[in-house]
Amino acid sequence: MNKTKPRQKKQGNGKQGNGGWYFFLIVIALYIILLILNPGKAVLSFKSFFSLLIKIIPTLVLIILLMGFFNYFVPPKKLRKWLVHERGTNSGIKRIKAWVIAIIGGVVSSGPIYLWYPFLAELRKSGVRNSLIATFLYNRAVKIPLLPMMIMYFGLAYTIVLTIVTMIFSVFNGLLVERIIDKKVFG
Amino acid sequence: MQEQRKTLRGPSQAVLKAAKSMYNMLPILGGVMLLIGLVNTWVPKTLYTSIFSKNPLLDVFTGDVLGSILAGNPITSYILGGELLTQGVSLLAITAFIVAWVTVGIVQLPAEALILGKRFAITRIIISFGFAIIIAMITVLILGII
Numbered sequence: 629m630n631k632t633k634p635r636q637k638k639q640g641n642g643k644q645g646n647g648g649w650y651f652f653l654i655v656i657a658l659y660i661i662l663l664i665l666n667p668g669k670a671v672l673s674f675k676s677f678f679s680l681l682i683k684i685i686p687t688l689v690l691i692i693l694l695m696g697f698f699n700y701f702v703p704p705k706k707l708r709k710w711l712v713h714e715r716g717t718n719s720g721i722k723r724i725k726a727w728v729i730a731i732i733g734g735v736v737s738s739g740p741i742y743l744w745y746p747f748l749a750e751l752r753k754s755g756v757r758n759s760l761i762a763t764f765l766y767n768r769a770v771k772i773p774l775l776p777m778m779i780m781y782f783g784l785a786y787t788i789v790l791t792i793v794t795m796i797f798s799v800f801n802g803l804l805v806e807r808i809i810d811k812k813v814f815g
Numbered sequence: 816m817q818e819q820r821k822t823l824r825g826p827s828q829a830v831l832k833a834a835k836s837m838y839n840m841l842p843i844l845g846g847v848m849l850l851i852g853l854v855n856t857w858v859p860k861t862l863y864t865s866i867f868s869k870n871p872l873l874d875v876f877t878g879d880v881l882g883s884i885l886a887g888n889p890i891t892s893y894i895l896g897g898e899l900l901t902q903g904v905s906l907l908a909i910t911a912f913i914v915a916w917v918t919v920g921i922v923q924l925p926a927e928a929l930i931l932g933k934r935f936a937i938t939r940i941i942i943s944f945g946f947a948i949i950i951a952m953i954t955v956l957i958l959g960i961i
Contacts, residue, residue, distance in 0.1 A: 652842035655849045662853070669834050669856050675853030684848075684894070691890070692837050709818030738833075741923060745930035752931070761931070762939050766946075769917035781897030782906075790910065791955045794918075797950055801918075801942055808938045 669709050677741050679750025687777045717810030730760040730802070741768050763802030769794050774780055840888050847891045851898055866902045878908035879947045882915030883940075884922075892916035907957075910951035918943040 663670040737744060748761050770791050778787045868873045881894065896909045919940055920927075927936035 647841035648840070652846040652849075655846040656852075658853065659849065673849075673852040673856040675852075676855040677849050678895065680848050680851060680894070684890075688890075692833045693830060695833035695836070696826065699832055700826050700829035726934070738836075741920065745927055749930045760936060761935075765939065766918055766943065769889075769914060771889055771917075774893070777890055777893045781893050781900070785952070786958060789957050790914075790950070793950050793954050793957070794914065797946055801939075801946055804942050805935070806940050808942075809934055814935075 657775045683780075684777070687780055690776050691773045694776075697773075699738060703774035726760060727763065727799060727802075730763045731767050731798060734764040734798065735770045735772060735795070737764075737768060738773070741765070744768070757806060759802035759804075759806035763798045766798035767795060768796075821931035843888065844890065847894065851894065853856050855898070867899075867908055869874055871905060874905050874908035875911045875948050877886045878910070878951070879915045879919075879944060880891075882912040882947065883919035883944055885916060889917050894938055907951050910954050911947045915944065915947040918947060947954075 659670060659673070662673065664709075744765075748764065752758065752761055775787055777789070782790075885887055885892070885895075892913050896913050899909055899912070900906065921940065924936055924940060927939075
């Protein structure tokens with residue numbers, strides 16, 4: 629039995645607050661201070677930023693398109709339907725199906741991770757196991773829309789290997805988390 | 816007008832939603848890129864070698880700790896990781912850094928503990944911290960073989 633009782637608290641409306649803007653303004657302030665103290669180096673720093681910006685703009689456009697694609701085809705409501713459907717099933721095939729859905733669900737889910745916590749708590753309340761929840765969370769590491777950026781920096785072979793290894797280990801992660809939390813042997 | 820609204824629904828609306836969420840991330844992304852510009856100009860390259868030593872085991876641990884502490888969009892970790900790679904930091908350490916960035920998330924621990932339970936959140940984070948090192952080692956090992 630799972631002893632933890634998550635608080636069903638409504639939160640996360642998709643807005644990130646002003647933290648990001650404060651951070652941006654602090655960096656701008658740093659640039660202004662630098663411009664006064666050492667204009668030459670400030671210009672060099674801005675040139676470095678600009679070349680980085682030019683480098684990633686095409687990838688950012690691609691990411692927006694891919695994120696839109698996933699938002700459209702795999703909305704959270706659909707994902708919930710798939711996972712809750714698997715609750716309480718013990719037969720081999722159904723169990724494997726639930727694992728596959730947890731992996732794919734984690735991969736295709738978009739937006740900040742904390743927005744998914746209330747949804748996952750609700751799933752667990754509905755009977756979805758801790759191992760599946762942890763596996764779902766671990767697979768948030770695999771972001772298909774962001775893969776072009778990873779390929780750009782680290783190459784295709786690296787991206788493929790890391791993605792596959794991460795997905796495999798997500799299952800081990802889920803099993804281990806469940807074993808420790810529930811203190812029971814899987815199966 | 817209504818027909819026009821209807822055509823906006825569906826894929827175009829989903830792309831607009833994605834663009835909006837990307838727009839929300841812009842100050843963070845812009846700030847990080849501006850910081851990288853500063854770091855590239857001001858921080859001597861020798862600093863990286865002082866943070867990341869020549870010891871692969873120590874480096875992978877350092878990358879794991881850094882990735883666990885720092886937070887934000889995974890794109891930021893790719894940009895930082897890519898920059899670190901050009902500075903000569905090992906792929907092993909960078910992989911641990913990237914994996915820990917997205918799987919550990921110490922910053923999100925309070926939210927995760929509150930909603931999914933303290934025990935679940937702490938256990939998951941500790942295991943994910945260890946797994947980042949294992950995944951980095953296996954990935955680099957496979958890449959060395961192929």
